Amino acid sequence: MKRQPTPDQLLLDQQLCFALYAASRSVTGLYRPLLEPLGLTYPQYLVMLVLWEQDGLTVRELGQRLQLDSGTLTPLLKRLQSAGLITRQRRQQDEREVDIRLTDAGLALRDKASGIPECLAQCMQLPFEQMQSLRDELKRLTRQIQLSPNED
Amino acid sequence: MKRQPTPDQLLLDQQLCFALYAASRSVTGLYRPLLEPLGLTYPQYLVMLVLWEQDGLTVRELGQRLQLDSGTLTPLLKRLQSAGLITRQRRQQDEREVDIRLTDAGLALRDKASGIPECLAQCMQLPFEQMQSLRDELKRLTRQIQLSPNED
DNA sequence: CAAAATTAAATTGTGTACAATTTAATTTTC
DNA sequence: GAAAATTAAATTGTACACAATTTAATTTTG
Numbered sequence: 001m002k003r004q005p006t007p008d009q010l011l012l013d014q015q016l017c018f019a020l021y022a023a024s025r026s027v028t029g030l031y032r033p034l035l036e037p038l039g040l041t042y043p044q045y046l047v048m049l050v051l052w053e054q055d056g057l058t059v060r061e062l063g064q065r066l067q068l069d070s071g072t073l074t075p076l077l078k079r080l081q082s083a084g085l086i087t088r089q090r091r092q093q094d095e096r097e098v099d100i101r102l103t104d105a106g107l108a109l110r111d112k113a114s115g116i117p118e119c120l121a122q123c124m125q126l127p128f129e130q131m132q133s134l135r136d137e138l139k140r141l142t143r144q145i146q147l148s149p150n151e152d
Numbered sequence: 153m154k155r156q157p158t159p160d161q162l163l164l165d166q167q168l169c170f171a172l173y174a175a176s177r178s179v180t181g182l183y184r185p186l187l188e189p190l191g192l193t194y195p196q197y198l199v200m201l202v203l204w205e206q207d208g209l210t211v212r213e214l215g216q217r218l219q220l221d222s223g224t225l226t227p228l229l230k231r232l233q234s235a236g237l238i239t240r241q242r243r244q245q246d247e248r249e250v251d252i253r254l255t256d257a258g259l260a261l262r263d264k265a266s267g268i269p270e271c272l273a274q275c276m277q278l279p280f281e282q283m284q285s286l287r288d289e290l291k292r293l294t295r296q297i298q299l300s301p302n303e304d
Numbered sequence: 305c306a307a308a309a310t311t312a313a314a315t316t317g318t319g320t321a322c323a324a325t326t327t328a329a330t331t332t333t334c
Numbered sequence: 335g336a337a338a339a340t341t342a343a344a345t346t347g348t349a350c351a352c353a354a355t356t357t358a359a360t361t362t363t364g
Contacts, residue, residue: 009269010262012201012217016283017179017272019290021198022219024176025321026297027169032322043350046173049164060312065164067174070313072351079349096312096359110162117161120169125296131168134293137286138171144277145178177351184352195320212342222343224321231319248329248342309362316355325346332339 030123034116038109043072044080045113051086051102052110058097085109182275186268190261191235195220195228197265203238203254204262210249237261 012018028042035045043066050057050065057065059073066073077100080086085106091097121131164170180194187197195218202209202217209217211225218225229252232238237258243249273283 007266010201010204010266012198012205014287015201015269016276016278016287016290017176017183017194018198018201018218019287019294020172020176020179021194023290023294023297024169024172025219026294027172029322030297031169041349042169042173046164046170049162049167049170053163058312059314066170067177068350069352071315071353074314076350090313094312094360098313114159114162117167123297123300124168124293125300126168126293134286134289135166135168135171138168138175141276141278141286142171142175142178145182145275148275148277181352193319210342211344220320221322223323223345226344228320242343246330246342250343305364307362307364309360311360312358314355314357316353318353319351321348321350323346323348325344327344328342330339330341332337334335334337 027120027124030120031116034119038112039083040109043068043076047073047076047080048085048106048109048113051100051106055102055107057100058091059100060097062100080106179272179276182272183268186271190264192261195224196232199225199228199232200237200258200261200265203252203258204265207254207259209252210243211252212249214252232258 008014031042031045035042038045040048046066047062050062059070059077062077063069063073077086077088081088084103087099087101087103089099089101091099121128124131126134160166183194183197187194190197192200198218199214202214211222211229214229215221215225229238229240233240236255239251239253239255241251241253243251273280276283278286
């Protein structure tokens with residue numbers, strides 16, 4: 001009954017997926033103390049980034065941008081609404097769609113968030129160029145995955 | 153009342169964090185159809201990878217390896233136990249610790265999982281060397297983050 | 305144009321994540 | 335060696351993710 005050693009391909013340290021999963025959660029952890037004074041969670045911060053860039057999107061458009069569905073966004077947006085940062089309103093021209101808009105408070109929060117990216121760059125100790133190339137390689141990977149047919 | 157354009161630093165597409173977050177969820181999505189026949193979720197698969205590598209760890213040791221706490225692991229491990237893949241037992245020499253061990257079924261599942269890494273590599277369309285370097289850069293980033301004092 | 309198909313959100317249910325607290329066992333200290 | 339401190343899991347509570355279904359509005363089609 002000699003036990004086979006785990007083949008290299010199944011070793012945790014070999015996995016790109018785990019490196020990604022661990023890095024993503026670590027970076028999110030860096031944001032936590034910076035976002036806490038703003039009263040935002042990390043996914044909520046992402047929504048605010050999108051809205052600061054372009055206000056007045058539908059839930060669907062926000063979802064496309066962030067790759068999140070209404071099952072995730074609807075409750076998250078309700079919390080942002082409770083916090084007074086956004087409004088949610090059915091559109092007149094198509095009542096199926098819900099228009100998400102920043103309140104004055106939501107817009108004002110951008111100033112308080114403006115220092116966060118630089119603070120993060122400090123924490124990560126990555127030269128700007130290296131940060132860019134890592135980011136772009138990850139984007140390429142994500143795009144590649146989403147193009148592939150995902151057998152159905 | 154002219155609205156200021158969002159500064160570059162706050163643009164979603166500039167964020168390394170979002171590239172990481174999106175890539176991690178995309179890759180997890182690739183695993184889903186491959187793990188479903190094994191009856192595993194992605195975090196459960198990670199636990200199995202660790203146990204296939206070294207059986208008989210405590211919850212704390214598993215947590216160190218995967219960077220997860222007992223709040224996440226305890227219910228996850230209970231599900232693996234319900235699925236008949238592991239056993240959970242208090243250790244005799246220290247009753248605070250819970251020993252996690254593979255059942256025969258849990259060990260046998262390794263064979264069914266052995267093809268997954270290659271399948272993933274196919275999907276991601278990344279040359280092996282590039283996959284390795286991306287993985288190692290992510291590990292370096294994670295290590296860097298976890299070293300930094302995280303102001304307290 | 306009315307029935308069928310499609311679409312956008314919301315809802316439901318399961319499974320993480322993670323902070324904070326609790327419980328129980330072990331170590332340390334006085 | 336008993337009280338205090340520490341430690342390991344478990345528990346509690348909040349907030350995602352995401353599959354699957356439901357609801358309501360719009361579009362397409364026969």
